[in-house]
Amino acid sequence: MKQLTMEETAQWLMQCEDAYILIHQSPDGDCVGAGYALAEMLCQMGKRASVHCNDPIPNRYQFMLPEQQTQTEFAPQCIITVDVADPKLLGKLEGTLGKAVDLCIDHHNSNVEYAANCYLDGGASATCEILYALAKLLPVTITRHIAECLYTGIATDTGCFQYDNVSALTHHTAAALMECYPEGRYCWINRKMFAVKSFGRLKLEQLLIDHLESYLDGKCILICITQAFLQQFEVDEAELEGIAGFPLQVEGVEIGITMKEKEPGKFLISMRSADQVDVSAICRTLGGGGHLKASGCFLTGTADKVRKMLLDAAAKGLEAYR
């Protein structure tokens, strides 16, 4: 794998031919924004480009799809991934397109270096922050579509400029996007991404307040969402998106854990840190990983067994900060 500089990456993008852009499964605002913004940049440079994902793009991100999707199918000359730390995250694309990735653009320090060429900046708040810097080196115009895609990626990966991955450059980038496109729907995007909840989601949150489990002197708050829970309370799974941050709103919490039973006895775990604790270290002891303050893992077993594994690991993780 070759680590490229920003300038080399821009050169690479200018010289590449028709591209497939792959984004990670369970797509979020950053990979969708980065994927479609990059596709438009490549198209502006006269290449064909399309975005591919294991999963459908959720409704909340559909506004980032290009207005005209008249593009015919084409055979790619190169494969680019954006915001994909590990080819495992490509889902069903891993074994096919994911086997020969020519360029990876990413901001996850946990990137497993799977691509022939890589531009990795773990200090960037979002892959979209990197893409704006790249755009400035490319012969492309920041259209409203590109501005809104890049803004959305930055806003969603930073909790609307709330988390500690926000740097001065993050704010300068947001400012620059607003200057490029003052009429962009930034406030509308923020409201859609952060403020508005469906009535189903409000009801779910109302319910979850009664199901917050407090452990380790209140420093660990856990939510366990089993299949039985979903059935009993008739929760639509779509309402669960982004619920991993929910336990962190409790005063005094250090580690927030969300257990989601995807199949009977198979739990997708999300772990969030309020401030000091490195949850990626905790998740690594459980076979997972991620960011310092937002990580995850997969665990199998009964809810009680999985809960015990998590609390043991969380207790050890907290020890390190005493």
Place this chain on the structure above:
Amino acid sequence: MKQLTMEETAQWLMQCEDAYILIHQSPDGDCVGAGYALAEMLCQMGKRASVHCNDPIPNRYQFMLPEQQTQTEFAPQCIITVDVADPKLLGKLEGTLGKAVDLCIDHHNSNVEYAANCYLDGGASATCEILYALAKLLPVTITRHIAECLYTGIATDTGCFQYDNVSALTHHTAAALMECYPEGRYCWINRKMFAVKSFGRLKLEQLLIDHLESYLDGKCILICITQAFLQQFEVDEAELEGIAGFPLQVEGVEIGITMKEKEPGKFLISMRSADQVDVSAICRTLGGGGHLKASGCFLTGTADKVRKMLLDAAAKGLEAYR
């Protein structure tokens, strides 16, 4: 009243002597941040300055008070208000110190022009955004305390960069503060201001979800918090802070209204707009006012009578956008 330019305001501040800085009642992050940041700037320039408010500074903003409050009492040579649109908002200080305000620094377009000199910028997201621009013209250092005060004011008045009062300059200002003081506790402030909730507040929100009243085809969501409600559910009034935004999270809402019964039959009304509707115009028809998207008024009568007045006014306000 004389409207000063930014440069004239900076000159005025350099030339003034010992100052009392007045902030509005029910203090928020912007007036507290602006007040204490300005006080430190004046102190750095060799003057004495102190901040005065009708109400105690709430616990959540106490971190903006200076660490050392060894200052002795002094007689002011001038009176400055920050973030105060109307001397009425000074509470018990209106009839005394508020009668001879020498300089007003504010970002409310609704400012009633009560001061001898005024720097008003309705385009600024927060009074703290103006104060950063002033600081650059003054012989002062942006200390950690000033950086954190100004950041807090900007963050709280914009819902953490979420609302449409955010401009490119707002983001540039946040970036500049981070550059002046990279070690500032910006993420800690955001978590404290936006993410963390007491258990009492969580329980209140859980309760309010069952008390959301939907009117005008779901375009108006109203919450009525009477004295009886507070007693029945044993709600601590401190938990109500910022609750005015609560109705706006419902999908499809245009106008969110919160009625708070302060005394029997006396309601403090907060009105919020999701996107298009000018709620300051609606509130003006009810004797109040404020910002386009965040306004308020006082109404007296039974809850039912007040609710009817509000819904009639809201219906007319919505008409204008059909």
